[in-house]
Amino acid sequence: MKTFYVTTPIYYVNSFPHLGHLYSTLVADTLARYKRQCGYETFFLTGTDEHGQNIERIARERGVTPQAHCDEMAEAFRRMIRDFGLEPSYFIRTSDEYHHRGAQALWRRVREAGYIYKGQYEGWFCPACAEFKEEEEPGRPPMCELHGRPAERVAEESYFFRLSAFQDRLLAFYREHPECVRPAARYNEVVSFVQSGLRDLSISRVSVRWGVPVPEDPQHTMYVWFDALSNYITALGWGNEGAHLRAAGVSEGPVFDRYWPADVHIVGKDILRFHAVYWPAFLMAAGLPLPRTVYAHGMWLSGGRKMSKTLGNVIDLDVLRRFFARDAVRYFCLREMVFGEDADFTYGALIERINADLADGLGNLASRTLTMVQRFCDGRLPEASARAWGGYEEELRAAAEATIRTFVAEFEAYNFSRALEVTWGLIARVDKYLSDMKPWDLARRPQERARLETVLALAVRVLRVLAVLLAPVLPETMRALWRQLGFSGEPAGVNPQELQVEAPISGVRIGEVRPLFPRMDKEKTMAEIEKQRQSEGSVSSSAWITIEDFARVDLRAGTVVFAEKVTGADRLLRLLVDIGEAEPRQVVAGIAPYYRPEELVGRKVILVANLQPRTVRGIESRGMVLAAVVGPEERPVLAGFTEDVPSGSRLR
Numbered sequence: 001m002k003t004f005y006v007t008t009p010i011y012y013v014n015s016f017p018h019l020g021h022l023y024s025t026l027v028a029d030t031l032a033r034y035k036r037q038c039g040y041e042t043f044f045l046t047g048t049d050e051h052g053q054n055i056e057r058i059a060r061e062r063g064v065t066p067q068a069h070c071d072e073m074a075e076a077f078r079r080m081i082r083d084f085g086l087e088p089s090y091f092i093r094t095s096d097e098y099h100h101r102g103a104q105a106l107w108r109r110v111r112e113a114g115y116i117y118k119g120q121y122e123g124w125f126c127p128a129c130a131e132f133k134e135e136e137e138p139g140r141p142p143m144c145e146l147h148g149r150p151a152e153r154v155a156e157e158s159y160f161f162r163l164s165a166f167q168d169r170l171l172a173f174y175r176e177h178p179e180c181v182r183p184a185a186r187y188n189e190v191v192s193f194v195q196s197g198l199r200d201l202s203i204s205r206v207s208v209r210w211g212v213p214v215p216e217d218p219q220h221t222m223y224v225w226f227d228a229l230s231n232y233i234t235a236l237g238w239g240n241e242g243a244h245l246r247a248a249g250v251s252e253g254p255v256f257d258r259y260w261p262a263d264v265h266i267v268g269k270d271i272l273r274f275h276a277v278y279w280p281a282f283l284m285a286a287g288l289p290l291p292r293t294v295y296a297h298g299m300w301l302s303g304g305r306k307m308s309k310t311l312g313n314v315i316d317l318d319v320l321r322r323f324f325a326r327d328a329v330r331y332f333c334l335r336e337m338v339f340g341e342d343a344d345f346t347y348g349a350l351i352e353r354i355n356a357d358l359a360d361g362l363g364n365l366a367s368r369t370l371t372m373v374q375r376f377c378d379g380r381l382p383e384a385s386a387r388a389w390g391g392y393e394e395e396l397r398a399a400a401e402a403t404i405r406t407f408v409a410e411f412e413a414y415n416f417s418r419a420l421e422v423t424w425g426l427i428a429r430v431d432k433y434l435s436d437m438k439p440w441d442l443a444r445r446p447q448e449r450a451r452l453e454t455v456l457a458l459a460v461r462v463l464r465v466l467a468v469l470l471a472p473v474l475p476e477t478m479r480a481l482w483r484q485l486g487f488s489g490e491p492a493g494v495n496p497q498e499l500q501v502e503a504p505i506s507g508v509r510i511g512e513v514r515p516l517f518p519r520m521d522k523e524k525t526m527a528e529i530e531k532q533r534q535s536e537g538s539v540s541s542s543a544w545i546t547i548e549d550f551a552r553v554d555l556r557a558g559t560v561v562f563a564e565k566v567t568g569a570d571r572l573l574r575l576l577v578d579i580g581e582a583e584p585r586q587v588v589a590g591i592a593p594y595y596r597p598e599e600l601v602g603r604k605v606i607l608v609a610n611l612q613p614r615t616v617r618g619i620e621s622r623g624m625v626l627a628a629v630v631g632p633e634e635r636p637v638l639a640g641f642t643e644d645v646p647s648g649s650r651l652r
C-alpha cells in the first residue's frame, strides 16, 4: 500500500498555542485527510518540544518543576487539537522516555560515524530561541531580532557536530532533489546559505539540565534542536521499541520502515534552516534516508507585524473557538494564505469570507438546490435527460471535470489557496446556471419537466463533486452536505483522483435540508470579540512574558510641569513631565477630550521612559503616559499614585 508521512513542527512549550501553531497543524491535517482519501496509508505526527534552558527558566519563574510546566503546556496543545477537530496519528512529547532513548541512539550513530567531537564553545546565545547568534560587531552582544533582547555570552565545554564536512554532500543533495525544499524561493535561500560555508555546530550544553543527557557523558545535555529534530524518527519507533505506538493503539511496534523518509515536513519559514540544513546533515551522518520535502510556509501577521507574545498582537485561539465554526477557520486559513507567503489575519476578513464564500457561495448553492429537489422532485434526486441536455449543460459538466483535475493538481502541489479559488469559480458558474435556467419557472410548466430535472440533476452532481473535493478542508460540513444529499458513507470515502461528475445517484431520497454556514453579523461579532479581548479571560490565556521581558520596560513616576492643547488636533495634549532628568520630557498624549491642561499641572503620572521617540504633528514625543482604557468609547483614565512618590522613581 502507498504510504504518506506528514509532520508539523513540534511546538515549543514556552507559550500557549496561537493561530500560527494552529496553522501548521491544520495544513498537515488537511494534507493527511486528502492523502487518506486518495488511498494512502497516512501517518500525521505532531507534538511538543519541551527541553532547553528557556523552559527551565520559565518553570523556575513560575515556581513549578519543568515537567509540571511541560505537562500543563502539552495539555494546552492537545486541547487545541481536540477543539479544532484535528486528527493526528500520534502526539509526541520530547520529555517522553522512549524519545530520549531514540535521540540518544541517533547521537551514538552520529558519534560512531566520527561526526561528533568535544571542544570548547564560546558564543552568543539567545535562550528564548535556544539559538546561537552570529556576532555582528566584535565584542558586542548581537540583538535577537525575534525577542528584542541582547544575546548572552556562553563559554563552556561542548560537543560539536562536524557540519562543515557536509557542505558538498548537502549541495549535491539539493541539486539532485530540487523538490527537497519548497517553495522554490526557499530552496534558493537554503542553497546559497550552504554555499556561503558551514561551520561546525555546538550540540551540547553543560549549563542546562532540562534535556536529553548525552550518552556516556550525562554531564552534557543535548542541544535542544538535535533532540527536537530527532522526534520525526523516534516517534516512528526508531531507536526504541515503539511501545508508545502500541500503548496509543496506533500500531503493534515501530513503523519506521513503513513511513520513513517523511514525505513532507511542514514548517514555518523561521525554522527552515534547522530542517533543510542541520536535519539532513544529522541524517546523512547517521546513514539514514533524507526527508523528501521540507515545505516552509509563511507567517501570519496581525496588524502587519509578526504575531508574537512580546508584541501582544497574538490571535487568540479562545476567540476563534468561541465565535467561529472550526471548518470556517480551516477554510479561511487555507484560502487566505498563499501557501509559502505571509498573510495578515483579521477577524473582519474572516467574517467577510464566511459570509461571501461559505454562506452566500457554497451554503446558498447547496440549500437552494436541495430545497428545489425537495419541492419540485418530491425529495428524490432527479435524472438528467438526453433530450434536455444541451450546449450549456455540456459546458458546465466539462467545467466540473476540469475543476476536479485542477483541484487535484493544485493540492498535490500544495497550492491550497489556488485549489479553493478554482473550486469557487465552479460554484459561481453553477449559481449562474441556476439563475439563467430558472428552475422555479420551469416547474410551473409541465412540458418543461425534462429540462427542470436535468438542471437540478446537474446542480446536484456538482454538489456531490464539491463535497468530495472539499472534504479535507471542510470535513464536518461536507459530511453534513453528504447526508443532506441522501448519500451513505462519507465524502472522504471517495477518491478525488478517480472522481467523476457522472454518478448513479438518481432516485436517492435526500435528507433534511439545513443551512451549512449561517451568515454572521460583522459589526456585532467584532464588538463582542473586542469585549472578550478586553476581559480577563483573554489576558489569562495569552502567553507569559518573563521577568526579563518586563524589566526591559523602563517605567518612571513623573510630575506634569506643563500642559497645553496641540493646535489643530482635538485629541492631543503636549505635556512636559519631570522624571528627575536635567530637562522634563516632552510627551504627546491623546487625552485632550478628557483632561483640561490646567488640571494636569502638578499631577503625578507613570511614564514609559524608554519608548522609541516618535513625532506627532511635528512634536517629538519622548515617552508615553499610562492610562486605563475605560468603556466602549475607550476613555483614558490616567494612572497615578495615592501616596507621594519622588519624580523619577522606577516602577517594577
Ligand code: ME8
Pocket: 008, 009, 010, 011, 012, 013, 019, 020, 021, 023, 024, 049, 228, 229, 230, 231, 266, 267, 268, 269, 270, 271, 298, 299, 300, 301, 306, 307
Ligand atoms: O519552532 N504564523 O516551535 P514553535 C505562522 N519547537 N506560523 C507560525 C507563527 C505565525 N505567526 N508563529 C509561529 C518551534 N509559527 C520548534 C520546532 S521542530 C523539530 C521544532 C509556527 O512553537 C512556526 O513557524 O516556536 C513553527 O513552524 C511552528 O509555529 C512552531 O513554532
